[in-house]
Amino acid sequence: MLIAGNWKMFKGPDETREFCARLRARLHNLEGVDVIVCPSFPSLHDAVGMLATTEMAVFAQNTHWAKEGPYTGEVSPWMLKEMGVGGTLVAHSERRQLFGETDESAALRIEGALDAGLHVIACVGETEEEREAGETESVVRRQVDAIRTVVEDENLDRLAIAYEPVWAIGTGRTATPDQAEEVHELIKRHLDVPVLYGGSVKPENAEELLGQPDVDGALVGGASLEVESFAAICEAASRS
Numbered sequence: 281m282l283i284a285g286n287w288k289m290f291k292g293p294d295e296t297r298e299f300c301a302r303l304r305a306r307l308h309n310l311e312g313v314d315v316i317v318c319p320s321f322p323s324l325h326d327a328v329g330m331l332a333t334t335e336m337a338v339f340a341q342n343t344h345w346a347k348e349g350p351y352t353g354e355v356s357p358w359m360l361k362e363m364g365v366g367g368t369l370v371a372h373s374e375r376r377q378l379f380g381e382t383d384e385s386a387a388l389r390i391e392g393a394l395d396a397g398l399h400v401i402a403c404v405g406e407t408e409e410e411r412e413a414g415e416t417e418s419v420v421r422r423q424v425d426a427i428r429t430v431v432e433d434e435n436l437d438r439l440a441i442a443y444e445p446v447w448a449i450g451t452g453r454t455a456t457p458d459q460a461e462e463v464h465e466l467i468k469r470h471l472d473v474p475v476l477y478g479g480s481v482k483p484e485n486a487e488e489l490l491g492q493p494d495v496d497g498a499l500v501g502g503a504s505l506e507v508e509s510f511a512a513i514c515e516a517a518s519r520s
C-alpha cells in the first residue's frame with residue numbers, strides 16, 4: 281500500500297517542519313505502507329531533512345523535463361534528485377485544468393523525471409461532463425496510453441498511476457468503491473503498475489476504498505493537511 285499526501289499550495293517551511301516532526305512520532309511503528317508527502321517546492325528541503333531518518337519519502341508536486349536550460353521559473357528533475365527528493369507527482373488535474381497541462385507535456389515530464397532517477401505518480405481522471413457522456417473509459421485510456429508510450433520497461437518499477445476523478449477532488453464527493461475499482465481494473469489492464477485512488481479520501485472512507493482488489497493506495501489532498509487525519513488514513517492502509 282502506498283499513501284501520498286498532496287499538500288497543494290499549503291504549508292511553508294515552518295509548518296512543514298512541525299508537521300513532519302509530529303507525523304514521524306505518530307507513525308514510527310507503522311508497517312506495510314509506503315508513506316509519501318508532497319510539499320510545495322520551497323518546503324521540500326525541510327521535509328527531506330525532517331524525514332531523512334524515516335522510511336517516509338518526499339515527492340515534489342510537479343517538475344520540468346529538461347536537465348537544465350533557459351526555462352525561467354521552472355525546476356529540473358535533476359535538481360530535485362540532488363536535494364534528496366524521491367519522486368514527483370505529474371499532471372495532477374489542477375495542472376491539467378488550470379495550468380494548461382496536456383497529455384503531451386505530461387509525457388515529457390514523466391520521461392524527464394524517470395531519466396533523472398525519480399519515481400513518478402502520474403495522475404489521470406475524467407471530468408464530470410466526460411463521466412456523464414459515458415466517456416470515462418476512453419478518456420482514462422487515452423491518458424494512460426500517453427503515459428505508457430514514454431515509459432521504458434526498465435523504469436516501470438518507478439511509476440504509479442493515481443486515478444482521480446476530477447468531480448471528486450476537493451468536493452467531498454468520493455467515487456464509490458465500485459466506481460473506483462472499475463476504473464482501476466481498466467488502468468491495470470493497460471499498464472501493470474500500482475494504481476492509487478484520489479478524490480476526497482478521508483479516514484471515514486479510506487478502509488472501504490483501499491479494500492478494493494485493484495486499489496493499491498491513495499493520493500490524499502485535504503485530509504493530508506492534518507497529522508491526525510493523514511495518519512488515520514495511513515493506519516487504515518496498513519490494515520488493508
Ligand code: PGA
Nearest residue numbers: 449450479480500501502
Ligand atoms: P482531495 O484532493 O483529497 O482534497 O479531494 C485529492 C488531490 O487533489 O490529489
